Amino acid sequence: MNITIFLPFFALIFGVFGGILRGLSLINGYEPQTLLPIADDKFQLFLIILSIISVILFFALSFKNKNRSDLDFETAFGSNSALFKTISVLSAMLISLCGAAGLYFTITAQDKNLYSHITDFPLWVLAVFSGLAIIGLTNAVIKKEISETNAYLALVPMFWAAFDLIVIFKNNSSSPLVSYYSFDLIPSIFLTLAFYAFAGFLYSKPKPAFMIFASSLAIVFSLTCVIGTAMAQIAAPAIWSFDMQTIVRLGCLTGGALYLFGLTSNLCKNV
Numbered sequence: 001m002n003i004t005i006f007l008p009f010f011a012l013i014f015g016v017f018g019g020i021l022r023g024l025s026l027i028n029g030y031e032p033q034t035l036l037p038i039a040d041d042k043f044q045l046f047l048i049i050l051s052i053i054s055v056i057l058f059f060a061l062s063f064k065n066k067n068r069s070d071l072d073f074e075t076a077f078g079s080n081s082a083l084f085k086t087i088s089v090l091s092a093m094l095i096s097l098c099g100a101a102g103l104y105f106t107i108t109a110q111d112k113n114l115y116s117h118i119t120d121f122p123l124w125v126l127a128v129f130s131g132l133a134i135i136g137l138t139n140a141v142i143k144k145e146i147s148e149t150n151a152y153l154a155l156v157p158m159f160w161a162a163f164d165l166i167v168i169f170k171n172n173s174s175s176p177l178v179s180y181y182s183f184d185l186i187p188s189i190f191l192t193l194a195f196y197a198f199a200g201f202l203y204s205k206p207k208p209a210f211m212i213f214a215s216s217l218a219i220v221f222s223l224t225c226v227i228g229t230a231m232a233q234i235a236a237p238a239i240w241s242f243d244m245q246t247i248v249r250l251g252c253l254t255g256g257a258l259y260l261f262g263l264t265s266n267l268c269k270n271v
Contacts, residue, residue, distance in 0.1 A: 005268045007061055007212060008261050011219035014054050015257075018220060019227020021047040022183060026232035030180075032239050037179050044179060047224070051186075054220050062213035071208055071270065073201040074144045079266045088138040091259035092131040095160075098251035099127025105244045119167045120245070126160035127252050133157060134259055151202045158195035161256065164188045164249070187225050190218035191256050198263065208271050215264040222257035226250045 021043050029041030037044070103124035106117050133156035140150045165188035172181035197211035229250055232240040 003061060004064065004212070004271060005265075007058065007216050007268055008219065008264045010061075011058070011216040011264075012223070012261070014050065015220045015223025016227065018047060018050055018054070018224035020231070021050060022224050022228025023231025023235070026180075026228055026240060027236045030239065035177065035180075035239070037177065047183075051221075051224075054217060058213050058216040058220075062216065063209045071201070071206050073146055073206075074141065076201055076206065076208060076270055077141050077263055077266045078144060078270075080142055084262050084266060085138065085142070087258055087262035088134055091255040091262070092134040092138075094131070094255035094258070095134070095252050096128050096131025098248040098255065099124045099129075099131065099160075102127065102245055102248040102252075105248065119163065119170060123160070123163040123167050126156065126163055130157045130160040131255070146202070154195075154199040154202055157256065157259075158192060158199055160252075161188055161191035161195050164252070165192055183221070183225055183228070187218060187221040187253055187257075190214050190221055191253070191260075194218045194260055208267055211267060212264055212271075215260040215267075218260055219257045219264075222253040226254050226257075 025041055025043035025047060029038050029044050030036065031038060103121070106120045106124060109117065133153040136150055136153045140146050140153075165185070168181070168185050168188055172184070193214035194211065197207055197214050200207055201211075229240075229242065229246070233242055233247075
C-alpha cells in the first residue's frame with residue numbers, strides 16, 4: 001500500500017488540530033490587558049510538539065520518493081478531474097479577491113506613511129496575479145500544453161509567498177511576542193519553499209520528495225494560522241482584534257494551501 005497518496009489528507013488533519021491548539025493558545029495563553037504570553041500555556045506547548053512531530057513525519061514519508069526525479073511537469077501534476085479543476089478555480093478566486101481587497105485596504109489606510117506600506121503594494125499585486133497565474137497553469141496542465149510562455153506563471157505564486165514572508169518579518173521583527181508571530185511567519189516560509197519546488201519542475205531538476213514535504217507543511221501551518229486566528233477573533237474579540245489586512249492575508253493563505261493540496265494530491269498519485 002502506497003501511503004504517499006494519503007499525505008495531503010494527513011496534512012489537512014494535522015492542520016486542523018494545529019489550528020485548534022493555536023486558537024486555544026491565543027484565547028487562554030495571553031494576558032488580556034498586556035497581551036504578554038502566560039508562562040504555563042499548555043496549548044502552546046502541545047502546538048510546538050505537534051509541529052515537531054509534523055516535520056519529522058512528513059520528512060520521513062516524503063523522502064521515500066527522493067529517487068523519483070524522472071517526473072516531468074505534466075506527468076507529476078497532470079489531472080483532468082473535476083475536483084482538481086474546482087480546487088484550482090476556488091483557490092485562484094480566493095487569492096485574487098483577497099489580494100484586491102488587501103490592495104484596497106492599503107490604499108485607503110489612515111496611516112499614509114509610505115515606508116510602513118512600501119512592501120504591501122507589491123504583496124497584494126502579486127497575490128492578484130498569483131490567482132490569475134493559477135488559472136493559467138491549471139489550464140496548461142489539463143491540456144498538457146506547457147510552453148516557454150506559460151512556464152513563467154509558475155514563478156508568480158513563489159514571489160507572492162516570498163513577499164508575504166518579507167512583510168510578516170518586517171512588521172514583527174522588533175516584536176517581543178515571538179511565540180505569537182512565529183506561527184504567522186512559518187506558513188510563509190513553507191509556502192515559499194513549496195512554490196519554489198513547484199517551479200523547479202520547469203526550471204531545474206524535479207524534486208518531488210521536497211515538493212511533497214514543503215507542500216504538506218505549508219498546508220499544516222497555513223491551516224494552523226488561519227483556524228487559530230479565526231477562533232481567537234470569534235471567541236475572544238476583546239483580546240484579539242485583527243485588522244482587515246490580516247484577515248485578507250488569511251484568505252490568501254487558505255487559497256495557497258488549497259492549491260497546494262490539489263497539486264500535491266496529483267503528485268502523490270503519480271510518484
